[in-house]
Amino acid sequence: MKRTIIEVILALALVGAGAFGWTNFKGNQKATGQLTELTAAAEEAAKTATQKEAAIKAAEEEMAALREEMAPLEGQVQQLAAVKAAMANGATLADLETAYKSQKNLSAERQVGLGALRMLTKGADNPAAIESFRKALQLSELGDRKNTICAAQIGLAAAGEKVAIMADCLPKAAKAEGAKDAKDEKPAHGEKAGAKDENAKDDGHGKADDKKTPEKHAVHWSYDGEMGPERWGKEFPTCAKGKSQSPLDIRGPFVKTRTVVTTDYKEGPLKMINNGHTIQVNVPPGSKIRIDGVPHELLQFHFHRPSEEKIDGKPMAMVVHFVHKSAEGKLAVLGVLLKEGNENPGIKTLWANMPLEEGPEVVAEGVNFNPANLLPREFDFYSYEGSLTTPPCTEGVRFFILKSTVNVAKEQVAAFPFKRNARPVQELNGREITTN
Numbered sequence: 001m002k003r004t005i006i007e008v009i010l011a012l013a014l015v016g017a018g019a020f021g022w023t024n025f026k027g028n029q030k031a032t033g034q035l036t037e038l039t040a041a042a043e044e045a046a047k048t049a050t051q052k053e054a055a056i057k058a059a060e061e062e063m064a065a066l067r068e069e070m071a072p073l074e075g076q077v078q079q080l081a082a083v084k085a086a087m088a089n090g091a092t093l094a095d096l097e098t099a100y101k102s103q104k105n106l107s108a109e110r111q112v113g114l115g116a117l118r119m120l121t122k123g124a125d126n127p128a129a130i131e132s133f134r135k136a137l138q139l140s141e142l143g144d145r146k147n148t149i150c151a152a153q154i155g156l157a158a159a160g161e162k163v164a165i166m167a168d169c170l171p172k173a174a175k176a177e178g179a180k181d182a183k184d185e186k187p188a189h190g191e192k193a194g195a196k197d198e199n200a201k202d203d204g205h206g207k208a209d210d211k212k213t214p215e216k217h218a219v220h221w222s223y224d225g226e227m228g229p230e231r232w233g234k235e236f237p238t239c240a241k242g243k244s245q246s247p248l249d250i251r252g253p254f255v256k257t258r259t260v261v262t263t264d265y266k267e268g269p270l271k272m273i274n275n276g277h278t279i280q281v282n283v284p285p286g287s288k289i290r291i292d293g294v295p296h297e298l299l300q301f302h303f304h305r306p307s308e309e310k311i312d313g314k315p316m317a318m319v320v321h322f323v324h325k326s327a328e329g330k331l332a333v334l335g336v337l338l339k340e341g342n343e344n345p346g347i348k349t350l351w352a353n354m355p356l357e358e359g360p361e362v363v364a365e366g367v368n369f370n371p372a373n374l375l376p377r378e379f380d381f382y383s384y385e386g387s388l389t390t391p392p393c394t395e396g397v398r399f400f401i402l403k404s405t406v407n408v409a410k411e412q413v414a415a416f417p418f419k420r421n422a423r424p425v426q427e428l429n430g431r432e433i434t435t436n
């Protein structure tokens with residue numbers, strides 16, 4: 001087809017050129033130009049036609065392939081319908097309940113299976129289903145029976161129960177965490193401005209990735225199991241090889257320092273995120289600390305349970321890490337230890353608005369918060385050079401841990417949706433711990 005079009009146009013053009021040639025030599029030259037143009041136009045038209053033909057052919061082939069794939073699926077759809085029918089009329093559930101009746105202690109897996117089937121048959125608000133899931137959770141050891149726990153948690157959530165679902169249980173695409181290659185993205189848990197090291201998202205709780213980039217390869221880490229703190233070094237070498245890692249067990253002897261730290265925190269709209277590793281409050285610009293007069297902007301603060309830092313070997317109930325950054329990109333973390341005691345009104349406000357499940361940042365409509373609400377009155381501190389306390393464990397982070405603690409009620413600790421999100425203490429490796 002392409003060839004035919006070109007030949008026809010070529011012939012017409014030659015006739016035209018010939019006619020001009022008889023009368024005017026220059027006219028002939030002009031005709032040659034026209035000939036070239038016409039040939040090019042013809043080739044272009046032919047190319048488009050060929051492309052369209054190819055596209056149609058490809059589409060036809062795809063249709064044929066899809067038809068072939070559909071055939072066996074129809075069989076599966078029928079099977080599924082049969083299974084669904086058996087569940088709906090309760091036959092399957094009755095069979096299973098009879099089979100399990102003689103067994104006194106059902107395994108966690110069977111509890112989950114039974115709970116799921118009860119829920120499918122009797123609906124999401126079925127108390128027997130909820131009881132099964134609860135039993136499964138009680139029976140399960142975290143880590144080695146993760147799938148069972150996940151199934152029970154998801155089952156309870158589906159039944160409308162308030163339950164925190166572990167980050168590990170959520171589908172990969174929704175999580176999109178820890179991607180090392182998402183360097184220039186705003187980190188979900190990190191600061192907004194971007195640290196000098198692209199991985200230095202915060203003092204270490206950041207996923208190195210953003211919710212908006214689920215297509216990026218996710219590097220997973222957690223506080224237990226196969227990607228727990230002992231294994232972080234596999235994916236994040238600094239976590240294992242670094243010589244000034246955080247957190248520390250803070251104990252003497254201390255070196256006296258004249259460093260002065262002052263805070264200047266401002267009230268602003270409350271924005272929180274559950275990033276699957278902690279609850280983090282993203283702070284609007286304007287709040288800062290000064291370290292010997294040098295301003296460090298407060299980016300975010302977040303919580304660990306129990307406190308990552310230990311004092312003379314003892315952890316506190318929780319710790320708040322206020323993460324700051326100077327204009328030069330130097331990170332500084334102010335740690336406030338939370339001790340079990342009276343209710344903390346600041347935390348009451350935060351907990352009332354925190355997202356219980358991992359997801360994007362949530363704006364608490366009409367709620368303002370001043371981070372200063374979480375500070376003690378006294379400002380004596382321990383200080384040392386450390387690192388992010390989560391992957392990638394980047395070093396060069398100055399820590400100031402306040403000696404004065406603030407209270408947190410036992411119930412408030414219990415309401416924090418992460419049971420344990422603290423990295424174990426790290427080797428001192430000859431570092432000085434200073435005190436003012």
Ligand SMILES: [Zn+2]
Pocket residue numbers: 203204205302303304321389
């Ligand atoms: Zn932290």
